[in-house]
Amino acid sequence: MSGVSIICFAASYAVALALELTRLLFRSGVRGAIMLAFGVAGLFAHTLYLFYRVVESYQSAGALGGPFASQKEWYLIAAWLLAIIYLYLTCYHAKVPFGLFLLPLVLGLIGVGVFVADPRPMGREPASAVWGLVHGTSLLLATVAVLVAFVAGLMYLGQDWRLKTKAAISSGLRFPSLERLQQLNSRSLVIALIMLGVGILSGVALNFTRSPGQPPLPWNDPVVLVTISMFVWLLLTGVVGAAYRPARKGRRVIYFTLVSFVFLVIALWSVLSNMTQHLGRGGWRSGGTGRTAGVVHRLSIG
Amino acid sequence: MNVHVVGCNHRSASIAVRERLAFSTEQARTALREFRDRFPGVEAVLLSTCNRIEFYTAAETDSSPSLEQVAGFLARFHGQDLKEILPLLYEYHGDAAIRHLFSVASSLDSMVVGEPQIPFQVKQAYQVAVESQTAGPLLHTAFQTALKVARRVASETTIQQRRVSIPSVAVSDFARQIFERFDDKRVLVIGAGEMAEETIRYLRAEGAGDITIVNRSAERAKELAHRTGGRPLAWEALPQALATADVVVSTTGAEEPIMTVQRFAEIEALRDQRPLFILDLAVPRDFDPAIADRPEVYLYSVDDLREVCERNRAERDKELPKARKIIDEETLRFAADWRHRATGAVIQQLRADWESIKEEELRRLFQRLSQLDERGREEVRQSFHRLLNKLLHPPMESLRDEARHGFPQALLDALSKLFQLKD
Numbered sequence: 001m002s003g004v005s006i007i008c009f010a011a012s013y014a015v016a017l018a019l020e021l022t023r024l025l026f027r028s029g030v031r032g033a034i035m036l037a038f039g040v041a042g043l044f045a046h047t048l049y050l051f052y053r054v055v056e057s058y059q060s061a062g063a064l065g066g067p068f069a070s071q072k073e074w075y076l077i078a079a080w081l082l083a084i085i086y087l088y089l090t091c092y093h094a095k096v097p098f099g100l101f102l103l104p105l106v107l108g109l110i111g112v113g114v115f116v117a118d119p120r121p122m123g124r125e126p127a128s129a130v131w132g133l134v135h136g137t138s139l140l141l142a143t144v145a146v147l148v149a150f151v152a153g154l155m156y157l158g159q160d161w162r163l164k165t166k167a168a169i170s171s172g173l174r175f176p177s178l179e180r181l182q183q184l185n186s187r188s189l190v191i192a193l194i195m196l197g198v199g200i201l202s203g204v205a206l207n208f209t210r211s212p213g214q215p216p217l218p219w220n221d222p223v224v225l226v227t228i229s230m231f232v233w234l235l236l237t238g239v240v241g242a243a244y245r246p247a248r249k250g251r252r253v254i255y256f257t258l259v260s261f262v263f264l265v266i267a268l269w270s271v272l273s274n275m276t277q278h279l280g281r282g283g284w285r286s287g288g289t290g291r292t293a294g295v296v297h298r299l300s301i302g
Numbered sequence: 303m304n305v306h307v308v309g310c311n312h313r314s315a316s317i318a319v320r321e322r323l324a325f326s327t328e329q330a331r332t333a334l335r336e337f338r339d340r341f342p343g344v345e346a347v348l349l350s351t352c353n354r355i356e357f358y359t360a361a362e363t364d365s366s367p368s369l370e371q372v373a374g375f376l377a378r379f380h381g382q383d384l385k386e387i388l389p390l391l392y393e394y395h396g397d398a399a400i401r402h403l404f405s406v407a408s409s410l411d412s413m414v415v416g417e418p419q420i421p422f423q424v425k426q427a428y429q430v431a432v433e434s435q436t437a438g439p440l441l442h443t444a445f446q447t448a449l450k451v452a453r454r455v456a457s458e459t460t461i462q463q464r465r466v467s468i469p470s471v472a473v474s475d476f477a478r479q480i481f482e483r484f485d486d487k488r489v490l491v492i493g494a495g496e497m498a499e500e501t502i503r504y505l506r507a508e509g510a511g512d513i514t515i516v517n518r519s520a521e522r523a524k525e526l527a528h529r530t531g532g533r534p535l536a537w538e539a540l541p542q543a544l545a546t547a548d549v550v551v552s553t554t555g556a557e558e559p560i561m562t563v564q565r566f567a568e569i570e571a572l573r574d575q576r577p578l579f580i581l582d583l584a585v586p587r588d589f590d591p592a593i594a595d596r597p598e599v600y601l602y603s604v605d606d607l608r609e610v611c612e613r614n615r616a617e618r619d620k621e622l623p624k625a626r627k628i629i630d631e632e633t634l635r636f637a638a639d640w641r642h643r644a645t646g647a648v649i650q651q652l653r654a655d656w657e658s659i660k661e662e663e664l665r666r667l668f669q670r671l672s673q674l675d676e677r678g679r680e681e682v683r684q685s686f687h688r689l690l691n692k693l694l695h696p697p698m699e700s701l702r703d704e705a706r707h708g709f710p711q712a713l714l715d716a717l718s719k720l721f722q723l724k725d
Binding site: 159162163164166175176177178179180183251252 | 600
């Protein structure tokens, strides 16, 4: 079982996506079951892969490395969470093509994890390990929540277009109602806001509990700035929505979500493109071994 | 199987006749009580909907009332001329009556095939008969099975999923794509015609509770509000009602649009950009088509919906053979089960006789083998029990096989004679 490779689950998700795409072409009675089978197979292989990565990191580091052994794994875990959400939604709404929107994101995250993200494993220091884990987990969940909100937003715009142009009349595809999509979008954004808040606070704690001799992460680091901007943006849209009813209805809310997604993309891009000292780039990892206080922090996006 | 149905439906009788023969729930209770007094020992269920009035009767013997007797009862109850209604009535006996009941309950015999109300109406008719104590074992089984068959048809075919009337398509295929639930939505109905009433019915079925009716004639608005549990509102209050509505159904006979883009723009400012589903069922249209371009407005006209109705009708027709096959299968199964059940008395007697022989033989054997311990005795008991079951199995199977093709009277007689079973 330890021979499970990324290709195994990526290929399963890709087949599930291909089957989702055939929804646009024809109807089939058995497609749903086959699609679900590939999705479940992919998730199973994905889970096994992550499990063996944790075991391997334990064996090589001599201590349980936790789920965030490397930046690459951070992306693979984000993809894994999205795959679970995809399967959950597909089981409950078999006729809705959620996979058309979620599976490209799952495959995209796997692709970034494999081809762009840093695969080097990192150690951790006990003093910062807890804050690092909280920081990494909360920002991971915030990322997944923003992605789900983004998908709900895209589906909302798609459904709005279908209803406006009467395309829903002739199309065989079935989308959730606008009301349901707006709910999914809003709830995901609330979760993203909370998780971002936790992520930022734990990041501050992480910065203060760094090992002696390690330079602090500058507060004007691009990743920190983008993350805080995204938090402020989500907070503002929430406050404006609560005070001014039209701002929390219809397409306007969806456009707000698209902006949040842009923030997320900028944050991820900043992390991946060496513009930041955030993940041990530059001074942070100059300590030699790379087992610094920012080890877990390095795996977070913020 | 002495099940008999006499009735008329949308195919055999005009609406004028059906109206004269229809029963309210209270009238149905009275009629069933009178029927029970007039035909004691006969089971009866009375099904009365807009499209059919049917009397289902059943009796253990051949004492079920004839077509003429049921027709006479109907004519007397409603004060109608028997000669006028008799030619409009149809009747089915035995398996055909059961097949008819299953088709009715599954809405295959409805004016709009697949309409979802009929299983509920069949259930209601059965409940009234149960309360009136006119449903006996045969009709209990028949109606309970009919409701199960209706559920099977609904789950194994898409016949009830495809709406074919314009109001039902508007609600199920369009409104549900915008709103997830209707119990917290405000519905505004403009006009008080039949189409408005039918649409309200579908919206109510989806859970809509807050329904306001606006009509030029306040009297008609009040009448419709009274019938549908809505709230009438003066015509002049239309803009305010539109500002707070989530769903609008417009069915007036106005020759010019009652809502222009300019007028709507003024109302739109008060709406907080909440989504608005407008169902314009009027011809000519009540809402200017340009309103559809406004943000968060989803405007549909009759033409938009007609296409879906036609497509659904075609899809539904494709499902009909599958649904009919289910009805045939279930009718055969029901008839066979019922006939098999009717052989129960003979089987029971045969088993009782053999059981008594078995017990007698066991008693004798245990007296002779007094050294047998309790475990040994139990083994012997089990062995005799298995032997008895194995001996009974072939005649029971033969009876079951025969029951599939008809009542196995000859076989029952042969069994009674061979094993000297007493009546």
